[in-house]
Amino acid sequence: MSAKLSVVTLDGPAGVGKTTLARRLAENLGLCYLDTGAMFRSLAIRLGPDAEELSEGALRDRCNRWTFTMQGTGMKTRLFCNDERIGNEIRTETVGMLASKIARLSVVREVLSAAQRSMGERFALVAEGRDMGTVVFPDARYKFFLDASAEVRALRRMRDEANQEKHIELADLTEQIRRRDAMDRNRAIAPLRPAEDALIIDTSEMDINEVLGTMLRHISINGGMGDIQAS
Numbered sequence: 039m040s041a042k043l044s045v046v047t048l049d050g051p052a053g054v055g056k057t058t059l060a061r062r063l064a065e066n067l068g069l070c071y072l073d074t075g076a077m078f079r080s081l082a083i084r085l086g087p088d089a090e091e092l093s094e095g096a097l098r099d100r101c102n103r104w105t106f107t108m109q110g111t112g113m114k115t116r117l118f119c120n121d122e123r124i125g126n127e128i129r130t131e132t133v134g135m136l137a138s139k140i141a142r143l144s145v146v147r148e149v150l151s152a153a154q155r156s157m158g159e160r161f162a163l164v165a166e167g168r169d170m171g172t173v174v175f176p177d178a179r180y181k182f183f184l185d186a187s188a189e190v191r192a193l194r195r196m197r198d199e200a201n202q203e204k205h206i207e208l209a210d211l212t213e214q215i216r217r218r219d220a221m222d223r224n225r226a227i228a229p230l231r232p233a234e235d236a237l238i239i240d241t242s243e244m245d246i247n248e249v250l251g252t253m254l255r256h257i258s259i260n261g262g263m264g265d266i267q268a269s
């Protein structure tokens with residue numbers, strides 16, 4: 039049997055609550071927290087809207103200018119891009135869509151997956167995204183896949199304090215989330231889907247504490263994290 043990495047993966051569609059849950063799960067387990075969506079979002083802003091038109095070589099060169107690092111553990115984990123703290127400025131649906139577009143490019147996925155994998159080898163962490171359990175950490179110790187209807191997710195996004203686009207109508211946000219889901223689920227490389235060995239949780243009728251409790255129970259009855267430390 040291959041050795042399991044000290045990683046818990048949390049995958050699922052936009053707005054399902056992964057970020058909040060991953061932070062709280064990391065806090066409970068004393069692990070670091072890796073928001074891979076934030077990596078795609080900040081790279082999308084830095085590459086700009088023309089990234090898809092660049093040659094493979096030029097795109098690789100641009101991607102390699104940015105280095106991601108992590109500090110702290112649990113709720114206090116902070117992610118940096120070239121020493122600049124990534125904050126809530128990336129939390130708009132416009133940036134989410136830009137990120138989803140560059141996430142289809144193999145060079146971008148290659149560069150970011152390598153950075154994510156390297157963090158998983160150095161730190162014990164909760165990693166959230168779209169392909170954590172399937173591609174980046176197939177050997178993670180625990181895998182979860184969270185789902186909920188697009189309507190429920192749009193409502194959650196509107197109530198999320200970190201959301202920077204308060205003016206959007208619920209119907210428009212639901213539509214934008216549906217379009218982003220379709221792009222993330224149907225792309226050729228690393229599409230959004232549950233890993234075969236992931237626990238799938240439909241969170242549509244659950245609150246955050248119920249989902250967190252379900253995940254913590256699953257980890258506990260399956261042996262916990264052992265004597266793992268965050269780093």
Ligand code: DC
Nearest residue numbers: 074075076078137138141167168169
């Ligand atoms: O989780 P998020 O909404 O912050 O992610 C923004 C976009 O980044 C998402 O729509 C697709 C892409 N993404 C990805 O392709 N793979 C990941 N592991 C994380 C995000």
